[in-house]
Amino acid sequence: MAFPVAVLLYTWVFLPLAASEVFPPCVFPFIFEGTSYSKCTTNGTKDNQPWCAITSNYDKDHQWKPCTITDYGGNSGGHPCVFPFIYLRHTYYTCINKLSQGRFWCSTTGNYDKNRKWSYCADTRLGENYPTRACVFPFTYENKLYSSCTTAGRSDGRLWCSVFKNYDMNPSGAFCEPSEQAPCNFPFIYKNKSYSSCTKEGSFDGQLWCATTPNYDKHSRWKACATEEYGGNSNGAPCFFPFIFKNQSYENCTNEGEKSGRYWCATTRHYDVDLKFSYCADTKLGILEPLEEGRLLTQPPLAVPGNNTDSKEQCVFPFIYKGKSYSTCTKDGLFSWKLWCSLTANYDTNRMWKYCNPSDLQNQNSTQPY
Incomplete structure (x- = not known):
């Protein structure tokens, strides 16, 4: 077996892409030398090229093909998959084989319904029990309803979703892992409107989302917003502030x-x-309000963690903000209607603040001239 596979791999890699597309899809699992394989393998080769059987039993049928290691073909010319992507108004984090004669494909933008761009998936992405269904929101897990990807039930902090409405009854899910680990980009443009935080606007499954570039309308790049801490070497343990x-x-x-x-x-x-x-x-995360001269005030460091309106720290009047002196609480720089103040004499230097409460308004009045 080792020699024939190696020879066939050598001849196959020099075929043009169009010829490679005549290969049928891998079949997982398949039997090779009495062992079951649930993904591409290099066993039996001399050059470590991955391969798979194209029937369920190589020992019997001797039908195989070399596994592609990059996305290929399609009307995108082999552009890489983009996850997650929207197809028929559903969210997919994996390649799918719908309407493709069993061959797996993916969108090469975040929204196939909008852009209609796709590639065939690399065989090395696939395997037995590979989920091909969309995330379903909301879904039930251990009798609790989830409207977004969650780390619940996992010790490694990975975000996941159910592909059925009730995971307890149909325990099948997918990891909510984007193809590029990019942060939300705030603000972003969607349908010519600016968004400064995660939104459900345009979401058919009620999922919070954000764009990962400044303009979703142009780039169609997005991610599902995580509503809880995840990943890292703490495996999604909660933040500790400060x-x-x-x-x-x-x-x-x-x-x-x-x-x-x-x-x-x-x-x-x-x-x-x-x-x-x-x-x-x-x-x-998110942006509260754009400031003058194109500058942005992002969520500033709070005086105390949690509900900042309960802060016992005292406002400092007057204080400097953007070079201007304030002797009262202000809304300047915020999207919110709430008033805020600096906790030091110069916010521009120290960037310490809190939302004002009634006692702060009393204090500000005492500092104003009659």
Whole structure:
């Protein structure tokens, strides 16, 4: 077996792409030398080229093909898969074989319904029990309803979804892992409207989402918004605020030092000591309001974690914000109708703030001239 497969692999790799498309799809699982294989294998080859059987029993039929290791063909000319993608208003995180004579394909943009661009999937992406159904929202897991991907029931912090309405009755799911680990891009444009946080607008399954580029209308790149911490080497443990990173205190999530740009948080007080982190829920992020001159005020570090309206810290009046002196609480810079104040004399330098409460309004009045 080793020699014939090696020879066939050698001849196949020099065929043009169009010729390679005549191969039928892999069949998983398949039997080779009495062993069952649920994905492409290099066993039996001398050059470590992956292959698969195209019937359920290679020992009997001797029918096989070399496995493709990159996405190929389609009307995208082999452009890589993009996950998640929308097909017939459903969300897919895996390649599918609908209407394709058993061959797996994927969208090469985040929305097949909109762009109609696709490629055949690399065989090395596939395997036995590979989910081919869309995520279903909401779904039931352990008698609890979930309207987004979750880490529930997992110890590794990976986000997943059910592909049936009731996972307890039909335990089949898919990992909610995008093809590119990019953060939400706030603000983003969708149907010519600007969004500063995750939205359900345009979502057919009620899933919160965000674009991963500044303009969804142009690029069709998006991700499902995580509503809880996930991944990292803490396996999705909750954020701990404030935490110390590089001898600096952080009161909210940061993307400093993260190559993908995703926001993260420490899960213990001293990241510098414990080196434990999770990626932050996307719903904790976003832009509150664009400021003048094109600058943006992102969610600033809060004085205390949790509900900042309960902060016992005192406003400092007057304070400097964007070079201007404020002797009262202000709405400047925020989308919200709420009033805020600085907790130091110069917000531009220290960037410490909180929402004002009634006692702060009393204090501000006492500092104003009659």
